[in-house]
Amino acid sequence: MKIVYVKESGEKAIEQLLTKASFDAVELNPTIREANRKLFGADLTAAEIVDRIVGEVRRDGDAAVMKYTRLIDHADFQPEEFLVSDAEYEEARREADPAVLDSLRRAIENVRRYHEEQKPNSWMTYREQGSILGQSVIPLDRVGIYVPGGTAAYPSSVVMNAVPAMVAGVRELIMMVPPRNGKINPYVLIAAQEIGVSKIYKIGGAQAIAAMAFGTETIPRVDKITGPGNIFVTLAKKAVYGHCDIDMLAGPSEILIVADASADPAYAAADMLSQAEHDMLASSILITDSAALAEQAAVEVEKQLSVLPRQEIARASLDRNGLIVVAEDLMQAIRLANISAPEHMELLTEQPFQLLPYVHNAGAVFLGAYSPEPLGDYFAGPDHILPTGGTARYYSCLNVETFMKRTSIISYTQPALQNVQQDIIRLAETEGLQAHANAIRLRGLK
Amino acid sequence: MKIVYVKESGEKAIEQLLTKASFDAVELNPTIREANRKLFGADLTAAEIVDRIVGEVRRDGDAAVMKYTRLIDHADFQPEEFLVSDAEYEEARREADPAVLDSLRRAIENVRRYHEEQKPNSWMTYREQGSILGQSVIPLDRVGIYVPGGTAAYPSSVVMNAVPAMVAGVRELIMMVPPRNGKINPYVLIAAQEIGVSKIYKIGGAQAIAAMAFGTETIPRVDKITGPGNIFVTLAKKAVYGHCDIDMLAGPSEILIVADASADPAYAAADMLSQAEHDMLASSILITDSAALAEQAAVEVEKQLSVLPRQEIARASLDRNGLIVVAEDLMQAIRLANISAPEHMELLTEQPFQLLPYVHNAGAVFLGAYSPEPLGDYFAGPDHILPTGGTARYYSCLNVETFMKRTSIISYTQPALQNVQQDIIRLAETEGLQAHANAIRLRGLK
Numbered sequence: 001m002k003i004v005y006v007k008e009s010g011e012k013a014i015e016q017l018l019t020k021a022s023f024d025a026v027e028l029n030p031t032i033r034e035a036n037r038k039l040f041g042a043d044l045t046a047a048e049i050v051d052r053i054v055g056e057v058r059r060d061g062d063a064a065v066m067k068y069t070r071l072i073d074h075a076d077f078q079p080e081e082f083l084v085s086d087a088e089y090e091e092a093r094r095e096a097d098p099a100v101l102d103s104l105r106r107a108i109e110n111v112r113r114y115h116e117e118q119k120p121n122s123w124m125t126y127r128e129q130g131s132i133l134g135q136s137v138i139p140l141d142r143v144g145i146y147v148p149g150g151t152a153a154y155p156s157s158v159v160m161n162a163v164p165a166m167v168a169g170v171r172e173l174i175m176m177v178p179p180r181n182g183k184i185n186p187y188v189l190i191a192a193q194e195i196g197v198s199k200i201y202k203i204g205g206a207q208a209i210a211a212m213a214f215g216t217e218t219i220p221r222v223d224k225i226t227g228p229g230n231i232f233v234t235l236a237k238k239a240v241y242g243h244c245d246i247d248m249l250a251g252p253s254e255i256l257i258v259a260d261a262s263a264d265p266a267y268a269a270a271d272m273l274s275q276a277e278h279d280m281l282a283s284s285i286l287i288t289d290s291a292a293l294a295e296q297a298a299v300e301v302e303k304q305l306s307v308l309p310r311q312e313i314a315r316a317s318l319d320r321n322g323l324i325v326v327a328e329d330l331m332q333a334i335r336l337a338n339i340s341a342p343e344h345m346e347l348l349t350e351q352p353f354q355l356l357p358y359v360h361n362a363g364a365v366f367l368g369a370y371s372p373e374p375l376g377d378y379f380a381g382p383d384h385i386l387p388t389g390g391t392a393r394y395y396s397c398l399n400v401e402t403f404m405k406r407t408s409i410i411s412y413t414q415p416a417l418q419n420v421q422q423d424i425i426r427l428a429e430t431e432g433l434q435a436h437a438n439a440i441r442l443r444g445l446k
Numbered sequence: 447m448k449i450v451y452v453k454e455s456g457e458k459a460i461e462q463l464l465t466k467a468s469f470d471a472v473e474l475n476p477t478i479r480e481a482n483r484k485l486f487g488a489d490l491t492a493a494e495i496v497d498r499i500v501g502e503v504r505r506d507g508d509a510a511v512m513k514y515t516r517l518i519d520h521a522d523f524q525p526e527e528f529l530v531s532d533a534e535y536e537e538a539r540r541e542a543d544p545a546v547l548d549s550l551r552r553a554i555e556n557v558r559r560y561h562e563e564q565k566p567n568s569w570m571t572y573r574e575q576g577s578i579l580g581q582s583v584i585p586l587d588r589v590g591i592y593v594p595g596g597t598a599a600y601p602s603s604v605v606m607n608a609v610p611a612m613v614a615g616v617r618e619l620i621m622m623v624p625p626r627n628g629k630i631n632p633y634v635l636i637a638a639q640e641i642g643v644s645k646i647y648k649i650g651g652a653q654a655i656a657a658m659a660f661g662t663e664t665i666p667r668v669d670k671i672t673g674p675g676n677i678f679v680t681l682a683k684k685a686v687y688g689h690c691d692i693d694m695l696a697g698p699s700e701i702l703i704v705a706d707a708s709a710d711p712a713y714a715a716a717d718m719l720s721q722a723e724h725d726m727l728a729s730s731i732l733i734t735d736s737a738a739l740a741e742q743a744a745v746e747v748e749k750q751l752s753v754l755p756r757q758e759i760a761r762a763s764l765d766r767n768g769l770i771v772v773a774e775d776l777m778q779a780i781r782l783a784n785i786s787a788p789e790h791m792e793l794l795t796e797q798p799f800q801l802l803p804y805v806h807n808a809g810a811v812f813l814g815a816y817s818p819e820p821l822g823d824y825f826a827g828p829d830h831i832l833p834t835g836g837t838a839r840y841y842s843c844l845n846v847e848t849f850m851k852r853t854s855i856i857s858y859t860q861p862a863l864q865n866v867q868q869d870i871i872r873l874a875e876t877e878g879l880q881a882h883a884n885a886i887r888l889r890g891l892k
């Protein structure tokens with residue numbers, strides 16, 4: 001683990017180390033690139049591949065979805081086979097371990113309870129002479145969620161995607177999952193069914209995103225698409241943005257731990273590894289004001305790494321994007337953490353709530369020694385679908401409002417309008433809009 | 447005015463009439479296209495022009511901003527002249543009519559009061575054994591607002607853009623306005639200054655959007671860009687989306703009035719014209735269950751149109767996108783209105799609040815005879831920056847939350863974590879993530 005000292009390198013240099021490349025600057029790894037060259041007969045960038053797939057699905061519908069599902073996921077489906085059938089659900093039920101299902105159900109219950117507590121109501125406020133202003137807060141009509149399923153299956157992503165949508169009151173929730181050997185993980189299927197997803201399609205990648213954004217003969221058009229995915233899914237979400245809404249453009253997973261001398265180096269190391277094992281591109285950073293902790297954590301990482309089943313991935317990730325920073329004090333640590341704007345920020349300090357108001361940019365904040373990141377990934381209640389790659393500067397965690405929209409309400413009475421008509425007419429005429437002024441003037445007292 | 451009857455045409459046909467083309471299907475008018483052909487030396491689409499400008503600004507910064515400001519807005523600025531100077535503010539103060547400023551200030555006050563009432567707090571909720579869950583609701587750090595200024599100047603757009611951002615608590619608010627003869631409208635300048643915009647740049651179009659998204663030598667990078675604009679601004683916002691956040695992709699203005707026999711046809715006509723005068727591409731639709739009202743409103747439109755200063759624009763707009771629909775009943779009218787998903791929906795009915803719960807897709811709803819759309823454009827308090835082109839299916843009106851983001855908070859105690867550790871370990875292992883399980887196991891009671 002690389003350890004850098006702000007005192008030696010200077011704050012500017014550390015800031016640069018912590019600044020992330022933008023989502024469209026990601027290089028494909030050589031294996032994927034070679035596979036795509038065979039598939040497409042040309043050395044295309046990820047963006048070019050996505051533009052091609054999205055364009056074809058928009059134009060050709062199911063035919064293009066079939067084509068790319070066969071090419072990329074090696075599943076030779078007819079359109080009527082996209083949809084998961086009753087038989088497939090039954091098979092999933094037979095395969096699933098009841099203990100895992102019980103744990104999943106308890107997670108669903110926690111996530112539901114937390115999200116129900118944040119559900120906003122429509123509201124009104126009263127003004128002079130009987131006027132009413134307000135806001136309707138309305139669930140989206142149809143939402144499509146994406147659940148990745150390439151190298152591993154993530155039933156927890158179903159929970160974190162689908163529960164907030166159902167709590168919001170979305171009328172119809174559909175789901176896309178890339179098939180593996182033509183099938184979908186049983187826990188993914190069962191979780192989705194129990195939460196209330198009405199249709200699950202065995203379709204993945206850019207073709208799944210495009211199908212939901214534009215609709216096909218068999219797949220309905222949605223109002224919004226949520227959920228994480230690989231670079232092809234992300235670029236497809238960017239391409240369809242505006243034809244429907246999307247939650248965010250997300251990239252590889254990240255953790256940044258702010259710790260003081262009170263932190264247990266074994267905890268810090270374990271939490272860094274829990275990100276690093278996800279993905280070679282994942283990022284795990286520790287910033288501390290304690291040089292001793294920095295050194296002990298680096299030793300602990302090596303120790304714990306050596307017994308991990310996914311140690312190859314974790315080591316590659318730490319080599320690329322692992323970093324321990326020794327800051328001059330905790331406030332500097334937090335300032336640097338805000339520049340990194342990590343998906344997950346842990347405050348492993350003696351008094352974490354004192355630092356909380358200074359956290360400006362993070363997807364989720366984990367306070368204290370007993371709030372490790374996997375607690376949030378699976379179980380506590382808050383969502384694990386979070387902004388990454390520095391986009392916590394402007395994106396929210398997935399939440400109930402992700403699945404709702406706001407509409408203004410204006411109801412004036414005649415005397416109330418009468419009172420303000422001169423102002424409105426003056427402003428409309430200043431902007432040269434006479435018909436606007438007329439609409440007000442007409443309603444004056446006769 | 448074209449009048450169509452659902453009974454004759456069938457609901458499906460009317461639904462198609464009400465469905466809008468997507469934002470990227472807009473054709474440039476021949477004059478603009480010819481002008482661009484001269485400018486760029488090739489017959490480029492709007493998207494191609496925008497890609498070129500955004501790419502150059504991202505790469506060359508100020509130099510590209512200078513180039514396109516000279517080419518498109520005919521203003522030969524050096525980078526230090528982008529920013530509005532103290533002398534320019536003083537000149538604006540000398541030019542402005544104090545009565546208009548007073549009206550503007552009253553509008554600002556109403557908009558501020560309404561938005562203050564909706565400002566969300568960060569919150570916490572308590573769980574078993576001393577655990578805390580919650581959400582930080584955090585203002586964005588730096589926001590860029592865009593105010594159009596091509597064919598007309600809109601000080602009201604400054605108010606509607608800047609006030610919610612200031613109420614949210616945005617630390618730094620910058621603004622871009624295209625110059626006209628090298629200058630900016632005095633009311634636009636004064637409104638922005640009084641609300642608290644810290645820097646105003648005389649830059650417009652795709653170059654303004656790209657400069658805010660990526661930053662240049664003189665223009666700071668922002669976290670989010672809000673505000674309406676023409677097709678070039680809209681496509682530029684789409685192009686930079688993900689490098690920063692944006693509010694929405696907006697198009698030409700729209701009104702849809704749902705009216706019953708109790709409505710005054712003169713009011714309905716005046717309100718349709720108040721949209722039609724904006725823009726040839728604006729859309730004005732009346733849906734009513736009363737054939738008599740339909741006919742009277744059509745007559746009134748002709749009558750009022752003949753005396754409008756902007757009648758040429760309004761007539762062209764009504765010819766293209768004006769429509770009166772006679773529905774079989776009010777519930778059908780509302781269903782059709784939801785399919786149109788208009789920017790502004792007026793309920794000119796006897797009991798408008800009875801219809802409100804059925805309004806699913808609209809930017810803003812105006813209830814009753816004395817709530818004409820210009821009241822909301824200028825004065826009542828709710829925002830006039832609203833989704834258009836059918837995107838009210840998924841976009842919100844601009845609001846305080848547009849300028850804030852949500853971050854999850856998780857704080858568990860050791861006994862609380864102990865209670866759930868078996869579930870988390872089981873779920874992590876089901877997903878094959880052993881390091882996740884380790885981070886939990888380590889924290890178990892020793």
